[in-house]
Amino acid sequence: MDTSAFTDAFDATTEDVLAWVSDNGEFLFDYLRWLLEGLYEGILAGLEYPPFSIIAILVALAGWRLVGRWFGALSALALCLCFFMGLWSQTMGTLSLVITATVLVLVIGIPVGIAAGFFTRLDRFVEPGLDLIQTLPPYIYLLPAIALLGYGPATALVATVVVAMPPVIRLTSLGIRMTPPEFIELGEASGIRPSQMFFKIRLPFAIPSIMAGINQSLMMAFGMVVIAGIVGSGGLGETIYGSIRTLDIASSINGAIAIVALTMVLDRMTQSAARLGAGKSA
Amino acid sequence: MIAEAANTAEVLIDCQSVWKVFGDKSAAAMRSISERGLGKREILQEFGCVVGVSNATLEVRRGEIFCIMGLSGSGKSTLIRLINKLITPSGGKILVKGKDIAALSQTHLRQMRAKNIGMVFQNVALLPHRTVLENAAFGLEVQGVPKAERLETARQALEKVGLADWLERYPNELSGGMQQRVGLARALASDPEIILMDEPFSALDPLIRRQLQDEFRGLTKELGKSAVFITHDLDEAIRIGDRIAIMKDGAIIQTGTAEEIILNPADDYVAEFVAGISRLHLIKARSVMRSTAEFQNAAPDLDLRSLAHTSPNADIDELITLTMQSEHDAIAVVDNGQVIGVVTPRSLLMGVKGTGGSGLAAA
Numbered sequence: 014m015d016t017s018a019f020t021d022a023f024d025a026t027t028e029d030v031l032a033w034v035s036d037n038g039e040f041l042f043d044y045l046r047w048l049l050e051g052l053y054e055g056i057l058a059g060l061e062y063p064p065f066s067i068i069a070i071l072v073a074l075a076g077w078r079l080v081g082r083w084f085g086a087l088s089a090l091a092l093c094l095c096f097f098m099g100l101w102s103q104t105m106g107t108l109s110l111v112i113t114a115t116v117l118v119l120v121i122g123i124p125v126g127i128a129a130g131f132f133t134r135l136d137r138f139v140e141p142g143l144d145l146i147q148t149l150p151p152y153i154y155l156l157p158a159i160a161l162l163g164y165g166p167a168t169a170l171v172a173t174v175v176v177a178m179p180p181v182i183r184l185t186s187l188g189i190r191m192t193p194p195e196f197i198e199l200g201e202a203s204g205i206r207p208s209q210m211f212f213k214i215r216l217p218f219a220i221p222s223i224m225a226g227i228n229q230s231l232m233m234a235f236g237m238v239v240i241a242g243i244v245g246s247g248g249l250g251e252t253i254y255g256s257i258r259t260l261d262i263a264s265s266i267n268g269a270i271a272i273v274a275l276t277m278v279l280d281r282m283t284q285s286a287a288r289l290g291a292g293k294s295a
Numbered sequence: 296m297i298a299e300a301a302n303t304a305e306v307l308i309d310c311q312s313v314w315k316v317f318g319d320k321s322a323a324a325m326r327s328i329s330e331r332g333l334g335k336r337e338i339l340q341e342f343g344c345v346v347g348v349s350n351a352t353l354e355v356r357r358g359e360i361f362c363i364m365g366l367s368g369s370g371k372s373t374l375i376r377l378i379n380k381l382i383t384p385s386g387g388k389i390l391v392k393g394k395d396i397a398a399l400s401q402t403h404l405r406q407m408r409a410k411n412i413g414m415v416f417q418n419v420a421l422l423p424h425r426t427v428l429e430n431a432a433f434g435l436e437v438q439g440v441p442k443a444e445r446l447e448t449a450r451q452a453l454e455k456v457g458l459a460d461w462l463e464r465y466p467n468e469l470s471g472g473m474q475q476r477v478g479l480a481r482a483l484a485s486d487p488e489i490i491l492m493d494e495p496f497s498a499l500d501p502l503i504r505r506q507l508q509d510e511f512r513g514l515t516k517e518l519g520k521s522a523v524f525i526t527h528d529l530d531e532a533i534r535i536g537d538r539i540a541i542m543k544d545g546a547i548i549q550t551g552t553a554e555e556i557i558l559n560p561a562d563d564y565v566a567e568f569v570a571g572i573s574r575l576h577l578i579k580a581r582s583v584m585r586s587t588a589e590f591q592n593a594a595p596d597l598d599l600r601s602l603a604h605t606s607p608n609a610d611i612d613e614l615i616t617l618t619m620q621s622e623h624d625a626i627a628v629v630d631n632g633q634v635i636g637v638v639t640p641r642s643l644l645m646g647v648k649g650t651g652g653s654g655l656a657a658a
Contacts, residue, residue: 199420201381202491203434204409213436217424 031160042161049113049167057109065096068105072278079285088282091274100271106248107238108275110166114173114234119227122178126185126226130219136186143179151176151237155244169238169246177233184226188219224287231283235276249275306390307489307521308355308378313387315373315545318344325385335544347373349545350387357488360515360522362536363547364529370545371525375491378523379412380404391489409438413482417494419474421466427453427477428462434485445484452480455514472503479511483518490515492524496531508534529568533577541565553577574611574647581607583646584628584636594625599634602627607635611646614638 035042060068069092077085095104129136154172162168192215200210242250249268256265316324316338324342327333328349335346348370355361365371376382377389380396389396392411399407413434421430428446429436431453435445453459456476466474475495482490492511496504512535515522526532532539533553540550541561549561554577560566584607587599603621605614607630617626618640628636 193420195416195418195420196422198381199414199416199433200437202379202408202412202414203437203485204405204407205437206405209437213433214422217422 031157035161038161046162046165046167049162049170050165052116053109053113053166053170056112057106060105060109061102065092065101069093069096076278076282079282079289084281088278091278094274095271098267098271100249100252100267103247103249103252103268104271104275106246107250107272108248110169110173110238110241110246110248110250111231111234111279114170114177114238115227115231117170117174118177118181118230118234121174122181122226122230123185123223126182126223127189129182130186130189139182139186143182146175147179151240152243155241159244164245166245166247168244169241169250172241172244173234173237176237177230180229180233181223181226184222184229185219188222188226189215191222192218221287224283228280228283228287231279232276235272235279239272304356304358306354307357307392308353308361308523309388309390309393310351310353310374310378311388311390313351313374313377313389314349314385315347315370315377315382316344316385317347318342320344321385329386346545347382348377348384351542351545351547353540353547353550355489355521355523357521358516358519359537360512360524360535362524362526362532362539363542364526364532364539365542366527369542371527371542372493373545374542375493375523375525378489378491379408379414409434409485411487412489412491413485413487414491415475415478415482415493415495417497419466419478419495421474421477421481423466426463426465427458427469430466430477431480431484433481438485449480449484452484453477455483456480456510470503471499472507475499475507479514483514483520488521490520490522492522494525494527497527504531505534511535529572533572541568554579554582558582575615576610576612578611578646579607580605580609580614580626580628580636580638583611583642584638585642586636587634590625590637590639597623597625599627599637602637604629605638606630611643614643614646618643 069089072092073085073089075085076088092104095101125139129139151172154175155168158168158171162171196214196218197210200214205213238246238248239250239253242248242252242254245251249272253265253268253272256262256268314325314328316328318324320342321344324333324338324344324346327341328338328346333341335349338344338346351370351374353361353363363371363374373382377384378391378396380389380399384397391407394407396404396407421427422433425433428449432440432445432449435448440448450459450462453462453476456479458473458476458480461469461473466477469477478495495511496507499507508531511522524532524535526535536553538550538552539556540547541556541564542548543564549556549565551559556565557569557572557574557577560569591597591599602623603617603626605617605626605628607628609617609628614626618624618638624640626638627634628638
């Protein structure tokens with residue numbers, strides 16, 4: 014049986030829908046693009062304005078406060094490495110993309126996670142959605158995003174946000190649901206109001222889990238940023254994608270080293286921040 | 296005397312034939328209990344419901360420590376949670392300070408829990424990310440008491456339980472006994488009239504447990520609080536409680552003072568329970584003494600006034616000491632200047648064995 018007619022019809026419909034959305038929602042997507050790029054450019058400008066040494070010193074200080082002396086020195090060294098490989102502005106581009114994406118992920122993900130933690134019925138819709146996002150290959154998000162938002166950081170951001178969203182939603186909702194029952198009982202026996210139950214009991218117990226979610230989402234964002242080089246994310250992702258296309262192995266390895274250095278610095282720092290946030294309950 | 300005073304005090308908690316049936320079909324199960332008189336097993340078979348508390352009736356008066364004793368699964372933890380409506384009863388009525396708690400609005404119920412009924416849990420439930428002082432102030436914080444004021448009140452409460460030096464520590468730095476003191480201080484800080492104690496000392500080692508039992512009783516009496524105290528340990532119930540209710544399979548099978556329960560156990564289950572309990576401090580002269588007439592018939596030449604005197608509330612231990620010191624083998628029990636009975640070695644032995652006055656009369 015020839016199914017090509019069916020396939021063609023399906024594909025045609027998909028394209029029509031996308032075209033319709035693109036035509037009719039143009040002002041909306043223009044606005045979205047303006048917003049995302051503005052956010053990204055703002056953070057990037059903040060990171061590129063000071064000389065390299067200031068950023069390295071600030072990162073070293075943060076590393077020292079959050080993790081320890083040695084880690085502070087190491088993270089400064091990692092940044093120096095990026096600088097001396099001639100990848101400083103690309104590194105900052107990637108960093109601002111990751112920061113922007115993570116901020117958006119948290120702004121959307123934490124409230125959704127909290128709501129899903131409270132309302133089992135909502136969770137029944139959220140869970141399969143997250144499963145779907147995590148099962149599909151990340152490349153899938155790039156094309157429709159290009160169609161709607163065009164080539165550039167806005168598309169990279171949207172794709173990154175989608176991919177990095179699931180961990181923080183899952184772990185926030187888990188944290189909210191995992192409040193030990195004896196503390197719920199304590200609250201009720203103390204005559205607590207529902208809002209107090211959330212802020213004084215559920216949230217404090219959920220914080221370690223939420224922190225772990227933030228760290229996981231950040232890591233996912235890093236993973237996606239390289240892939241997003243395909244759609245013109247700028248930064249290290251585009252460096253690596255460009256060198257792959259021209260088979261420039263040496264410079265692709267440089268880019269990879271810079272990504273790994275940056276990822277490790279941020280991973281350890283957020284992990285420690287998570288531990289400090291949860292610290293008193295440990 | 297104490298028991299009589301308590302009998303005239305205001306009833307703070309009044310549970311009238313309270314039931315709790317757990318399960319999806321609990322309403323139908325409740326109906327068939329009242330209409331067809333089904334038992335626990337039939338309810339489980341027919342409705343798949345578990346009867347947690349069945350037809351429990353009790354009164355707790357102001358200033359009284361009321362112990363509910365039962366083994367695990369007897370429904371005692373369910374019963375205590377019905378009193379502050381952490382669990383909603385399936386049947387019956389519960390009045391706290393004369394108000395039907397089933398009829399309270401959410402707001403009034405919250406106020407009642409916040410101001411009138413404190414609760415202490417077996418697992419303590421101290422918030423791990425807060426200091427001891429902040430934990431003790433939790434109840435007041437929930438009520439919206441300003442910070443300085445609630446911390447000061449909490450500090451005073453912690454002082455009462457002997458933890459004044461530990462205010463800024465975190466719960467995980469404290470031993471189990473100390474954590475439970477914080478739990479008690481947290482309940483006391485809101486100055487409730489009623490304290491519900493859900494097996495608070497069960498997880499502690501025996502020495503600390505006894506110490507906390509004595510402290511708890513002393514503190515409750517000193518502050519004039521009323522308490523419902525859940526325990527699976529009869530010794531603890533006797534040590535702490537003014538009155539004791541014994542629960543089995545969700546039902547209260549006997550309520551009374553320790554002495555009443557030991558002297559007149561309601562059934563074999565209770566009798567078996569009390570068998571191992573030392574009578575020395577529980578049974579009073581009043582319960583074992585023989586009548587003066589009976590004594591004078593047996594020993595007509597002995598003058599009652601030459602005997603050592605004691606009060607009706609002297610326990611067996613005191614009576615034994617008195618007998619050893621006395622030159623006669625009998626002690627006169629005096630109430631309001633009147634000799635109301637005589638304690639002989641025979642009555643002492645009966646007391647130690649735990650048989651009451653009725654047994655003696657027959658002997």
